[in-house]
Amino acid sequence: MEKDELKKIIYELVEKSMGKKKLKQSDILKKVSADHGVDKSEVKAALRELMDAGELIFTYFGGSFVEIPPKE
Amino acid sequence: MSMKHQTPLLDELEKGPFPSFVKEIKRAAEHSDYAQDLLGLLELSYKEKVTHWKHGGIVGVRGYGAGVIGRYSDVPDQFPGVAHFHTVRVNQPSGFFYTTKALREICDIWDKYGSGLTNMHGSTGDIILLGTKTENLEPIFAELSSRDWDLGGSGSAVRTPSCCLGAARCEWANIDTMSITNEITQHYQDEMHRPAFPYKFKFKVAGCAVDCIASIARADMSIIGTWRGDIQIDQNEVKNYAQSGMDIQKEIVDMCPTECISWDGSELKINNEDCNRCMHCIAKMTKALRPGSEKGATILLGSKAPIVTGALMSWVIVPFMKMEPPYDELFDLVDRIWEWWDEHGKNRERVGELIERLSFTRFLKDVGLDPQPAMVKEPRRDPFFFWSEEDVAK
Amino acid sequence: MSELPQRQTDIGPPHYEQFLPPVIKKNYGKWKYHEQLGPGHMVHVAESGDKVWTVRVASPRLLSTDTIKDICDIADAHCDGHLRFTTRNNIEFMVDDESKVEPLMKELTEKGFMIGGIGPRISNVVHTQGWVHCHSAATDASGLVKALMDDLGEYFTTKSLPNRVRLAVACCVNMCGAVHCSDIALVGVHKTPPRIEHEKIKNLCEIPSTIASCPTSAISPDPQKKSVKIKIEKCMYCGNCYSVCPAMPIADPKNDGIAIVIGGKVSNLRSNPKFSKLAVPWLPNTPPRWTETVAAVRKILETYAAGAKKHERVGEWVERIGWEKFFKVTGLEFTLQHVDDFTFARETWRMAATFKW
Numbered sequence: 001m002e003k004d005e006l007k008k009i010i011y012e013l014v015e016k017s018m019g020k021k022k023l024k025q026s027d028i029l030k031k032v033s034a035d036h037g038v039d040k041s042e043v044k045a046a047l048r049e050l051m052d053a054g055e056l057i058f059t060y061f062g063g064s065f066v067e068i069p070p071k072e
Numbered sequence: 073m074s075m076k077h078q079t080p081l082l083d084e085l086e087k088g089p090f091p092s093f094v095k096e097i098k099r100a101a102e103h104s105d106y107a108q109d110l111l112g113l114l115e116l117s118y119k120e121k122v123t124h125w126k127h128g129g130i131v132g133v134r135g136y137g138a139g140v141i142g143r144y145s146d147v148p149d150q151f152p153g154v155a156h157f158h159t160v161r162v163n164q165p166s167g168f169f170y171t172t173k174a175l176r177e178i179c180d181i182w183d184k185y186g187s188g189l190t191n192m193h194g195s196t197g198d199i200i201l202l203g204t205k206t207e208n209l210e211p212i213f214a215e216l217s218s219r220d221w222d223l224g225g226s227g228s229a230v231r232t233p234s235c236c237l238g239a240a241r242c243e244w245a246n247i248d249t250m251s252i253t254n255e256i257t258q259h260y261q262d263e264m265h266r267p268a269f270p271y272k273f274k275f276k277v278a279g280c281a282v283d284c285i286a287s288i289a290r291a292d293m294s295i296i297g298t299w300r301g302d303i304q305i306d307q308n309e310v311k312n313y314a315q316s317g318m319d320i321q322k323e324i325v326d327m328c329p330t331e332c333i334s335w336d337g338s339e340l341k342i343n344n345e346d347c348n349r350c351m352h353c354i355a356k357m358t359k360a361l362r363p364g365s366e367k368g369a370t371i372l373l374g375s376k377a378p379i380v381t382g383a384l385m386s387w388v389i390v391p392f393m394k395m396e397p398p399y400d401e402l403f404d405l406v407d408r409i410w411e412w413w414d415e416h417g418k419n420r421e422r423v424g425e426l427i428e429r430l431s432f433t434r435f436l437k438d439v440g441l442d443p444q445p446a447m448v449k450e451p452r453r454d455p456f457f458f459w460s461e462e463d464v465a466k
Numbered sequence: 467m468s469e470l471p472q473r474q475t476d477i478g479p480p481h482y483e484q485f486l487p488p489v490i491k492k493n494y495g496k497w498k499y500h501e502q503l504g505p506g507h508m509v510h511v512a513e514s515g516d517k518v519w520t521v522r523v524a525s526p527r528l529l530s531t532d533t534i535k536d537i538c539d540i541a542d543a544h545c546d547g548h549l550r551f552t553t554r555n556n557i558e559f560m561v562d563d564e565s566k567v568e569p570l571m572k573e574l575t576e577k578g579f580m581i582g583g584i585g586p587r588i589s590n591v592v593h594t595q596g597w598v599h600c601h602s603a604a605t606d607a608s609g610l611v612k613a614l615m616d617d618l619g620e621y622f623t624t625k626s627l628p629n630r631v632r633l634a635v636a637c638c639v640n641m642c643g644a645v646h647c648s649d650i651a652l653v654g655v656h657k658t659p660p661r662i663e664h665e666k667i668k669n670l671c672e673i674p675s676t677i678a679s680c681p682t683s684a685i686s687p688d689p690q691k692k693s694v695k696i697k698i699e700k701c702m703y704c705g706n707c708y709s710v711c712p713a714m715p716i717a718d719p720k721n722d723g724i725a726i727v728i729g730g731k732v733s734n735l736r737s738n739p740k741f742s743k744l745a746v747p748w749l750p751n752t753p754p755r756w757t758e759t760v761a762a763v764r765k766i767l768e769t770y771a772a773g774a775k776k777h778e779r780v781g782e783w784v785e786r787i788g789w790e791k792f793f794k795v796t797g798l799e800f801t802l803q804h805v806d807d808f809t810f811a812r813e814t815w816r817m818a819a820t821f822k823w
Contacts, residue, residue, distance in 0.1 A: 058137020062710030064267030088616030
């Protein structure tokens, strides 16, 4: 799968679960890998690009989660 | 600069012989608005007997999910200088050795961008830079990382590994703690900076069973140096201890937990087969006794503080592992443990708690470790044990 | 603002080797033995015959950059620009020649540093952030340490004890310090359950993870309020729910206090590592000097010093004389709170007919 497509899938997954259930990095790797048959390391690389670009961020609340940054 | 707030309660703690943290905050307050308002806020806590810090928030440096602890005051209008007061965790060098040049460099960065207050060091081992604003985080990170410093761990990640000083200045070091710690830290940079675990994972490396780094109590994985073979004895030095007034019978022989030492007034004998390597005799007769020559480590797993279901100490999972670079055997074991924890662990569940929940036998089987008597204090007391398919007659 | 340098990621800490004093680097892994020369200095001797003298001083751990720079000045003047910190946050200055020891100690004393902490005595107190920086602190940590060490300072600088005594302070039961395995330790505790801020909980907290956070299953859903409720009789005030849900504050200035736990150790010497056990369940939180707590610690320490054999740690002494006798000789009250009713309770009950009157 193209990396951009993977990034879109990850972003939408995080977007959909916002406000319902906070996702951990490992939740995302497991789900996207299982649903789309891609290796976890590929998902991880795509997620990292989203993080480095600031489109997704890590948050902490009694555990570390992946979320969309709050709009200022 | 005069102090902005009256602090009669804190001023009381400037008195007395022990070095005063209040004096430290006041020194920083000479040139830092953060420290000025920290004094005011802290005085309020001393008066009201309650903390004035709120829960953490969403702050960090780009791409990392660790290394910065967000902190906000619940009385920002009263003390605007500490409205934001985030902590930056800087990964300490193994063994906590520094040159003054390196320390001054960190101080200069911190004076420019933060409160001028630090912890040398935090509980886990990092250099703690205590208190700055959100907008200063990226500049601090750029200044630090361009000078070869990186951030430590926080959140559900590998926490900054730490160790005793080991071979650097201790004759009891059975393993090169500083090298191992540095290698672990470098090997797991991604796992430190981008939290991916159910909860935190700490490594601590101790050179011997004296455990000056408290690894058995404070690390998910405790790596404790040990040896095989005979304790090396210098009989002349034993005699010197006797002549200089040590009661060898009472202080050494009678205090040996395995009763494997004898002393007839001229020769000290150790039945090494019965020795459990507790280190008492070696620590008390440092000139006369030395650990055996085949060195390695015992790997223990699982310790944590009492939250949530009670404190755990690490227990043995590998009785003896050779510890030589590139430490592949260790990394391979760690990877298998993490995979298992990632598969089964719940949010905020430490690896030790997971083993308690699913059972140690299941852990051993899944991770591929063979059971050995060294892993338990005693075998089970109850008659309720599992068999697998292949153990049962068809 | 001037332009920032290029950031780097995942480089890890600088390699330790560049920070080692030359005598340490030269004799790395080749040390033969060491001797304690006094309460605050010792010498390590290498196979090569080289020696390194170490002088240890106390630190409040919370240091200003100004003080760090003062420390650097001393290390520049005496130690060729090298120094280190210990795992208990002491500061150590090292020199490679005996003639350099006295001038170093003289300057440290003149500048008001407290030299000590080596051997059978109290070393620096491991502690947490407290009110200086923590959201879950039930008490302050730096202030408690200061009050304690002002009182017990002589056991750091001069007086010796049967063995080393490791003190620790944690400002809440999360115990970021090594309280659960220390000889004598203080921990900030709550006595009342968290309050539920129903109107805030919807926005701030995930209900399922809040419920899951409770170790005694005291929290259950309250669908009507779209919130949670607490079964008060099940709550043991750990505050774990507050860690995952800020709408459940537990701090209670009238009831938060200090518990004292004792008899823990991490070393394997003689006896196995031990957890600390409860000595005093609650003392009032009385800043800035915490006189009740300091007096209780002194009482325990002095009873240990009088009763223990040479080399016995606090926990080993208590196990030898028995806990029933510990309460007798210290005069501490034994209460219902001392009887364990949590996870490992059964292991702590006396399943024998042997005990002392």
